[in-house]
Amino acid sequence: MSPITRFGISMDSKLLNRFDKLISEQGYSNRSEAFRDLVRDRLVKEEWESEELETVGTITIIYDHHKRELAETIIDHQHHRYDSIISTLHVHLDVHNCLEVLAVKGKAKDIKKIADELISTKGVKHGKLVMTSTGENL
Amino acid sequence: MSPITRFGISMDSKLLNRFDKLISEQGYSNRSEAFRDLVRDRLVKEEWESEELETVGTITIIYDHHKRELAETIIDHQHHRYDSIISTLHVHLDVHNCLEVLAVKGKAKDIKKIADELISTKGVKHGKLVMTSTGENL
Amino acid sequence: MSPITRFGISMDSKLLNRFDKLISEQGYSNRSEAFRDLVRDRLVKEEWESEELETVGTITIIYDHHKRELAETIIDHQHHRYDSIISTLHVHLDVHNCLEVLAVKGKAKDIKKIADELISTKGVKHGKLVMTSTGENL
Amino acid sequence: MSPITRFGISMDSKLLNRFDKLISEQGYSNRSEAFRDLVRDRLVKEEWESEELETVGTITIIYDHHKRELAETIIDHQHHRYDSIISTLHVHLDVHNCLEVLAVKGKAKDIKKIADELISTKGVKHGKLVMTSTGENL
Numbered sequence: 001m002s003p004i005t006r007f008g009i010s011m012d013s014k015l016l017n018r019f020d021k022l023i024s025e026q027g028y029s030n031r032s033e034a035f036r037d038l039v040r041d042r043l044v045k046e047e048w049e050s051e052e053l054e055t056v057g058t059i060t061i062i063y064d065h066h067k068r069e070l071a072e073t074i075i076d077h078q079h080h081r082y083d084s085i086i087s088t089l090h091v092h093l094d095v096h097n098c099l100e101v102l103a104v105k106g107k108a109k110d111i112k113k114i115a116d117e118l119i120s121t122k123g124v125k126h127g128k129l130v131m132t133s134t135g136e137n138l
Numbered sequence: 139m140s141p142i143t144r145f146g147i148s149m150d151s152k153l154l155n156r157f158d159k160l161i162s163e164q165g166y167s168n169r170s171e172a173f174r175d176l177v178r179d180r181l182v183k184e185e186w187e188s189e190e191l192e193t194v195g196t197i198t199i200i201y202d203h204h205k206r207e208l209a210e211t212i213i214d215h216q217h218h219r220y221d222s223i224i225s226t227l228h229v230h231l232d233v234h235n236c237l238e239v240l241a242v243k244g245k246a247k248d249i250k251k252i253a254d255e256l257i258s259t260k261g262v263k264h265g266k267l268v269m270t271s272t273g274e275n276l
Numbered sequence: 277m278s279p280i281t282r283f284g285i286s287m288d289s290k291l292l293n294r295f296d297k298l299i300s301e302q303g304y305s306n307r308s309e310a311f312r313d314l315v316r317d318r319l320v321k322e323e324w325e326s327e328e329l330e331t332v333g334t335i336t337i338i339y340d341h342h343k344r345e346l347a348e349t350i351i352d353h354q355h356h357r358y359d360s361i362i363s364t365l366h367v368h369l370d371v372h373n374c375l376e377v378l379a380v381k382g383k384a385k386d387i388k389k390i391a392d393e394l395i396s397t398k399g400v401k402h403g404k405l406v407m408t409s410t411g412e413n414l
Numbered sequence: 415m416s417p418i419t420r421f422g423i424s425m426d427s428k429l430l431n432r433f434d435k436l437i438s439e440q441g442y443s444n445r446s447e448a449f450r451d452l453v454r455d456r457l458v459k460e461e462w463e464s465e466e467l468e469t470v471g472t473i474t475i476i477y478d479h480h481k482r483e484l485a486e487t488i489i490d491h492q493h494h495r496y497d498s499i500i501s502t503l504h505v506h507l508d509v510h511n512c513l514e515v516l517a518v519k520g521k522a523k524d525i526k527k528i529a530d531e532l533i534s535t536k537g538v539k540h541g542k543l544v545m546t547s548t549g550e551n552l
Binding site for chain 3: 023025026027028029033034037040041044056058060062063064086087089091093094096097098099101103105116117119120122125126127128130132133134135136138
């Protein structure tokens with residue numbers, strides 16, 4: 001736990017008003033926490049730009065498991081990367097559609113590669129990578 | 139939250155000594171909690187014997203996803219029961235072996251059926267059903 | 277399964293070259309699949325703009341579970357919405373940091389609200405909502 | 415993939431009939447698969463008796479997250495063992511009750527210890543350890 005620093009920021013009041021309105025809608029109870037979140041989000045982006053850093057992400061995909069051999073292909077992709085993929089949450093949305101969320105740890109560039117492979121697989125209807133962080137330096 | 143009743147139990151001291159030793163090894167800090175757990179475990183068994191009651195279970199299976207169409211079969215079994223299976227946690231143990239844990243809610247007999255189907259599938263190396271409870275009456 | 281339509285698109289060749297380069301890096305084996313993904317992504321955005329539609333999302337958060345009562349607060353938030361939250365995958369990243377991914381189903385506006393509440397909670401270091409889809413109309 | 419050996423077994427026909435009836439109810443399509451499952455189950459038990467072997471288990475617990483600081487205690491127990499716990503699936507059963515399933519990898523004795531700690535925690539209503547396997551030698 002590092003010491004807390006207090007400091008001032010000057011900002012166009014119109015800009016600040018819009019920001020205050022937004023964060024109040026989002027449920028923030030104070031402005032400092034909202035600014036800390038902005039800073040942390042920027043630092044996470046930085047982590048991901050330096051592709052060699054160890055980081056954490058989640059990959060969300062939606063697919064129809066009835067598509068020819070798709071479940072096999074997806075599970076195969078994942079096992080070749082099993083040292084990076086921590087685990088996968090699978091939800092059966094209906095008789096056809098699956099939601100899968102993978103928790104992945106590794107180098108930013110490797111996580112991006114896994115996400116690209118999965119999302120570009122034919123039959124995967126929708127997919128998104130969340131670039132987050134190990135939390136260590138935030 | 140119902141009121142707490144205190145009551146006495148008489149027991150062969152040798153039997154009690156063995157029980158006290160066991161629960162201390164298991165980390166219980168007091169004997170009443172250990173007895174409450176015995177009672178709750180017995181009640182859960184009861185819930186599962188009356189097969190029509192709504193209850194909760196987890197099914198753990200280990201399989202080799204390279205076995206011909208096994209991943210497809212397993213995912214298929216699950217989707218036909220998608221209203222009972224809440225979600226599935228998948229862990230890639232190595233290049234071949236998968237651990238899957240399914241959280242299932244439904245009638246005791248339906249959960250047993252899903253477990254039987256999955257565990258008896260050719261290529262599933264090991265499988266166990268945990269019969270637990272919705273927690274409502276414990 | 278609806279019938280397949282083939283149709284032509286005209287596009288500035290420089291623009292197309294850049295797109296082809298990008299999708300080949302992402303691992304797409306053909307251009308049509310990449311275009312289908314663009315269209316599906318646009319339709320998912322639409323689903324989320326109409327806030328009353330039933331849809332699916334995942335919320336990823338990173339937090340330090342040692343922060344005063346944070347784990348309690350987070351689990352509390354989730355239980356008040358337990359009819360929307362299908363399940364949660366929790367990964368212990370290190371002694372302090374947790375990764376949590378929630379699979380959520382419900383009206384777009386309700387899912388956004390859950391995400392806002394969790395991400396704005398003091399002590400949550402980083403959080404992102406993935407707006408995806410039930411997959412039904414994609 | 416090792417070669418397949420065929421061999422004969424002699425058995426009391428009454429015993430065999432009961433077994434055949436049981437496995438047909440469980441959905442086995444052939445008797446050999448049912449016998450293979452018996453053998454594998456016995457080998458898994460062996461793995462767990464030799465407490466130093468690396469193995470895999472799942473721990474299922476049901477608890478009321480409103481109980482004073484229980485969620486904190488449970489998450490704390492887990493983080494002190496974060497190198498063994500691969501990940502946790504959490505399901506909000508109702509406003510009070512949680513189902514948690516932990517996927518755990520490590521020495522048999524360490525996994526048993528984690529299970530004992532969690533299940534004996536005051537407020538945990540029900541808990542069971544499934545002793546399974548890495549699948550490597552099955």
